[in-house]
Amino acid sequence: MSDAALNLLSKTFASAMLLNADPDRVAAAIQKELPILTSEQEAKQTEVLALSENFPSSASELNAALGGKKFILGTDKPSLADLIIYARVRQPVAENWSSEEYKSNANIILWADRIQKSEILRAQKPDESAFISTAALGNKEKKTKKEKGPKPQPAKKEAAPITPALVDLRVGFIQKAVKHPDADALYVSTIEMGDSTGPRTVCSGLVKHIPLDEMQQRYVVVVANLKPVTMRGIRSEAMVLCAANEEKVELVIPPDGSKAGDKVFFEGFDGTPEPQLNPKKKIFETLQPNFTTNEKLEVVFKTEQGSRLLINKVGKVVLAPSLVSAEVR
Incomplete structure (x- = not known):
C-alpha cells in the first residue's frame, strides 16, 4: 500500500x-x-x-x-x-x-x-x-406484502436470451499507447476500430503484464460496445481482450489478414450486437466466464453443446499466444 x-x-x-x-x-x-x-x-x-x-x-x-x-x-x-x-x-x-x-x-x-x-x-x-x-x-418489500387483494399484472415480455451475439467484438489496431499520467497500472491507447468518428481512447490495466513497446502498432481484439467509463480523468471507450491465468496476461491475436473494424464472432452467434450494453443487465458479465482458450490456443465460448470458436467472416480463428485453458477477458 x-x-x-x-x-x-x-x-x-x-x-x-x-x-x-x-x-x-x-x-x-x-x-x-x-x-x-x-x-x-x-x-x-x-x-x-x-x-x-x-x-x-x-x-x-x-x-x-x-x-x-x-x-x-x-x-x-x-x-x-x-x-x-x-x-x-x-x-x-x-x-x-x-x-x-x-x-x-x-x-x-x-x-x-x-x-x-x-x-x-x-x-x-x-x-x-x-x-x-x-x-x-x-x-419497499413490507409495503408490497401489506397490499390487500390481487392486482392485475401487466403481460410480461419474454426476456431476450443473453448470447454472445449481443457483444460487439472487433479487430482493433493500436496506433499508440502511453502510460496513464495519473495511474501507474494503466495504459492509455489510441485504437482504430473502424468507426466513422475515428479512433477511440482505451484505458487498460496491463502495465504490470505487457511491456509498453509490445502495445505499439499492433492488431488486437476489442469489446466495442461497453458503456464508456472515466478512469482517473480519461474516458475509456472500449476494452482490449486478453487471455489470462494466475501467472500471465497476454493480448489475443486476431486472424491473419485482419484490418481495423473487422467483425469477429463466436460460431453460431453472428447476430447484430447491441449499440451499447446496458450495465444493469450484466450481459457481458454473464457471458465472459465462458470465454476461454482450448488446447489449440483457440479462443472459444463454452456452451452445453460444446465450444464455439471465435472467428471472422471467412472462418479464421482468434488465438492466444501461449496460454492453454485460460480465462479470456
Whole structure:
C-alpha cells in the first residue's frame, strides 16, 4: 500500500465514519487486516478507485461492478478499495439518495451494509448513526406484502436470451499507447476500430503484464460496445481482450489478414450486437466466464453443446499466444 493511499484512507476513514478516532491508530489497525492482492486485483483496484472518484455520476457503473460480489475485488474481506470507496459514497447515499435510487443501485446498498458490519470497521467503534441504511429496500418489500387483494399484472415480455451475439467484438489496431499520467497500472491507447468518428481512447490495466513497446502498432481484439467509463480523468471507450491465468496476461491475436473494424464472432452467434450494453443487465458479465482458450490456443465460448470458436467472416480463428485453458477477458 502506498503512503499516499494509506494517508487518504486513514484520514477519510477516520473523519467520515469514526468517533474520536486517531488516524494513525486507525491506519495501523486496518493495515494488518487488509487482504493480500494478486496483480490482477491490484490493477482492478486502480480501475474501481478511479471510477469511484466520479461518484455519484458513476453509480450505475459501480453498481454493475459489484454485481455478484461480496466485496469489490472478489476478496473474502474488505480491501483498501472497499474502504476508500465506502468513505466516498457514504455521505451522498445517506443524505441525498431517493428510494428509487436505493432500489436501482441495490448492489451498492447491500455491499455498503457488508462493509458496515465487517470486523475491520466494528473494531474501531464507529458512529452507527452515520451508516447507510438498508431500510428503504426493506420498506419497499413490507409495503408490497401489506397490499390487500390481487392486482392485475401487466403481460410480461419474454426476456431476450443473453448470447454472445449481443457483444460487439472487433479487430482493433493500436496506433499508440502511453502510460496513464495519473495511474501507474494503466495504459492509455489510441485504437482504430473502424468507426466513422475515428479512433477511440482505451484505458487498460496491463502495465504490470505487457511491456509498453509490445502495445505499439499492433492488431488486437476489442469489446466495442461497453458503456464508456472515466478512469482517473480519461474516458475509456472500449476494452482490449486478453487471455489470462494466475501467472500471465497476454493480448489475443486476431486472424491473419485482419484490418481495423473487422467483425469477429463466436460460431453460431453472428447476430447484430447491441449499440451499447446496458450495465444493469450484466450481459457481458454473464457471458465472459465462458470465454476461454482450448488446447489449440483457440479462443472459444463454452456452451452445453460444446465450444464455439471465435472467428471472422471467412472462418479464421482468434488465438492466444501461449496460454492453454485460460480465462479470456
